[in-house]
Amino acid sequence: MGRSPCCEKAHTNKGAWTKEEDEKLISYIKAHGDGCWRSLPKAAGLLRCGKSCRLRWINYLRPDLKRGNFTAQEDELIIELHGLLGNKWSLIAGRLPGRTDNEIKNYWNTHIKRKLLARGVDPQTHRPIAALRQEERSTAQEDSSGDSSSRDGDGGLDLNLDLSISLPRHSSPEQSSPPPAATASTSTMQALCLCCHLGFQSSETCSCRRIPRPLGFSFIWPLEEGQRIA
DNA sequence: AAACTCCTCAACCGCCTACCG
DNA sequence: CCGGTAGGCGGTTGAGGAGTT
Numbered sequence A: 001m002g003r004s005p006c007c008e009k010a011h012t013n014k015g016a017w018t019k020e021e022d023e024k025l026i027s028y029i030k031a032h033g034d035g036c037w038r039s040l041p042k043a044a045g046l047l048r049c050g051k052s053c054r055l056r057w058i059n060y061l062r063p064d065l066k067r068g069n070f071t072a073q074e075d076e077l078i079i080e081l082h083g084l085l086g087n088k089w090s091l092i093a094g095r096l097p098g099r100t101d102n103e104i105k106n107y108w109n110t111h112i113k114r115k116l117l118a119r120g121v122d123p124q125t126h127r128p129i130a131a132l133r134q135e136e137r138s139t140a141q142e143d144s145s146g147d148s149s150s151r152d153g154d155g156g157l158d159l160n161l162d163l164s165i166s167l168p169r170h171s172s173p174e175q176s177s178p179p180p181a182a183t184a185s186t187s188t189m190q191a192l193c194l195c196c197h198l199g200f201q202s203s204e205t206c207s208c209r210r211i212p213r214p215l216g217f218s219f220i221w222p223l224e225e226g227q228r229i230a
Numbered sequence B: 001a002a003a004c005t006c007c008t009c010a011a012c013c014g015c016c017t018a019c020c021g
Numbered sequence C: 001c002c003g004g005t006a007g008g009c010g011g012t013t014g015a016g017g018a019g020t021t
Helices: A019-032 A038-043 A052-063 A074-083 A089-094 A099-119 A129-144 A192-200
Strands: A210-212 A218-220
Touching: A019 A038, A019 A074, A038 A052, A074 A089, A074 A099, A089 A099, A192 A210
Parallel strands: none
Antiparallel strands: A210 A218
8 A cells, every 4th residue: 555645756856955945945934834744845835845845944044044063062961862752863863952853863863873883872772781781691591591581672772761761960071981781779869850859841742640569668760651650 | 989887866656545435 | 332544753874984904
C-alpha cells in the first residue's frame, strides 16, 4: 500500500532553496502567518512541498534564529539535556532559544559526540566508557555461564532509568562533567519533576506522574512510551 | 595546481501522533 | 469509535566547501 505523498511531487522543486524562493516564503509568512503548511506553497507561489517550506522557515528563515557557533554553556546544556531526554532534539531545542532541533542534531553528531568520546564518555548512555567496557566483560561472563535473563533484548546495555537519572546541576563549563548517572540516593530527598525543574511546560513533555518509591522517596518522572508504573 | 578525502549542515524521507469530521 | 489528514519529529543523505596529499 504505502502512504500517499504529502504533496504532488511531480510539480515540486527539490534541493537547495534559491534566494527568490526564500523571499517569497518570508514575505508570505510575514503577511499571512505560518498557518496551513499544506496550502502555503500554492498560496505563496512556491513550487515546493509544504513540509519543505515548514523546514526552511523553522530551520533557516525564522527571524529569531541565533545562528553562529555554539557557546561552551550551550554545549554543556545540550549534553546535560541529552543525558536526560536522549535524542529528543525538539525538546532540547526548546531549552536553547534561537536554536533549532536540526541544528542541535547536526551539532551533536559532528561535534559533541566526539567531545564526549574524548572525555571518555559514551555519547549514548553518558556513562564512562571504561565502566561500560567493564560491564560488557562481566555480562559476557554471565552469558557464558548461561544466564541471559538480566539482559536487554537487543543485547545492549542494561539501562536502568532509576540509575541514569540525576538532578540537573549547574556545572561550570570547564569542569569535566561526569555522566548524569548519579543514584537517586544521592539526590535531594524531595519530590521533584526534572522536566519542571528544567523549565518545561507541562504541555511540552511533562505529565508529572508520580512514581512511588520505597523509603518515602517519591520521584516524579514523566513516563516514557512503554514505561509502566510497577 | 590538481586530485582526493574529510567534514559540515541543509534538506529530504518516512514514520508517528494529534486532531477533526 | 474510526479513518483520513496535516503537522511534527528523528534518522539519513548528499552537495559543496575545507583541508590534505
